Amino acid sequence: MTAPAPTTSWPAPASAACGTSCRPCAPTTTPSSTASPCRIPAAPRADSRAKSTTTCPNAPSRSPTPSAWRSPFPPQATGNQAHASATSYRDTYGHLDVPADYKSPDGFALGEWIGHQRTRHTIGRLSPEHRSALDSLGMVWLPLADDFPRMLDHARAWAAQHGHLAPPHDATHGGHRVGRWIAECRRKAKAGTLAPAQAQALTDIDPWWNPPFTVTWRRFYAYAKAHVEQHGNDHVPNAYKTPDGVPLGQWISRQRNQFHTLHSAQAQLLLAIHLGPYAESVYDGPRGAGHDREFRQYLRAAVAYLTREGHLKVPIRHVEILWNDRPVRLGTWIHKIRKAPGELTEEQRQALERVHMVWDPKLGVRKTPRAAKARATRRA
Known part of the structure; x- marks a missing residue:
């Protein structure tokens, strides 16, 4: 039993001939001949390399085409294959605005084929059936001038x-x-x-399509944001790489160590995904003294609050729980040093500035009271 012929979505030509530009061949003089109307037997030649048939006598003669000029279309490509390639492109990208030099994954020069269909449409050589088939795919017949x-x-x-x-x-x-x-x-x-x-x-x-920092940083940030959204902002090992090989662990570690040197927009973007600085990277004061140990504890609590909340406007009654379950009365301490910043050393004040300390919560500025007072005096 013979299987039925498969249906195609690319309309077949109305009549068959030896080519799109060839006239129907004249009938052969031998009625009993079984040869194709467009292929006639050739006279035998002495040269053993000669072909056994010749092309249609009505077809125009053509000079041999240099290999560099040959069509980029695969020789086995048919209308159905071209239509299938166009359909696949449309299904993938949602349109049929194909660049002229585009080739499909199987090597078919879809861009040039689309260009040929536009040309045939312009000069009136494209059949209504073929136009309808391309219209159904969303064919762009005339690309926008703008x-x-x-x-x-x-x-x-x-x-x-x-x-x-x-x-x-x-x-x-x-x-x-x-x-x-x-x-x-x-x-x-x-x-x-x-x-x-x-x-x-x-x-x-994308609000950051033209950032005040490097475009490379913007791309790495997109990787970090996707990672945090999927896995959370827990510690990312320094050696961690994304499945496509991006050294994301090294990049995150570098940003947290250099947090205070980043552009303000970069810092805010990192805080938006709860990536803050390392406390050790913003303060390098003396170790061992009781006052210094106390400051480091409050600084760690401030960094934890900043990373979670994105700011350091701490309520006066807030208690921060550190990683070792130690409660730190961060709100009370912040309120105290706002009133008496002179109790801190210059290095300690700078460390708090690096973690976005808000000295005057009413104004919401990150300036020390002394600088704000001097500025107000100059205005007066």
Whole structure:
């Protein structure tokens, strides 16, 4: 029993001939001939390498095509295969805006094939059936002259997949060079030539698409944020790497050790995912004295509160429980040193500044009372 022929979603041509530009061949003079109308027997040649058949006599003669000029389409590609490749692209990226140089994973030059369909459509050589099949996939017949809205959509899709808009320079999405485009937008923003509406559209996708710090830092932060959201902010080993090989443990350790040297925006981003400084990295005062041991205990409590709450506006009655279950009356101590900062050494005051100490909770500023008083005197 013969299996039924499989159905295809790419319309078959209305008539068969030897090619899309070939006229129907003239009937052969021998009625009993079983040869194809478009392939006739060739006269035998002495050369044993000669082919046994010739092409259709009605087809135009063509000079041999150099290998460098040959079509990039796989020789076995058919309309059905091209349609399947286009469908796969649409299912993956949600559209059919294919770059001209894009090739599908199996090597099919889908971008060039799409370009040929646009050309055939423009000159009226594309059948209604083929146009309908491509329309059903969301075919973009005329790419937008303004490239910004088009690339913005691709950048938005890339950011949705990666969690940020800081792609590497060579990053692509569906063949579109998103990384190169974002880098150009940053250059224009720095030069003051990026339209405010365009800058706002990028900011709506990622507020830190053009950060005041390095783009590499922004990418690492995205990895850290994803890790914390999935696993919590417990201690990350220094040797830890993400499944794709990113040395995230080293990066987190470096940020916590250098917390006081970071840009204020970087510090706030880290605190937003509950990654604060190491107490030992912000204070390097003398060890051993009773007053110093007491200060270090309060500093650890302050760092724990800052990491959890994101600020150091501690209520006066707050008691912080340290890792060893030791209660520390942090609120009372903070209230006390706000009134008498002179009881601290200069190194201790600097250590508290590095952990975002709020000296005047009414103003919410991180300046010492002495500096605030001097500034008020100058204004008067």
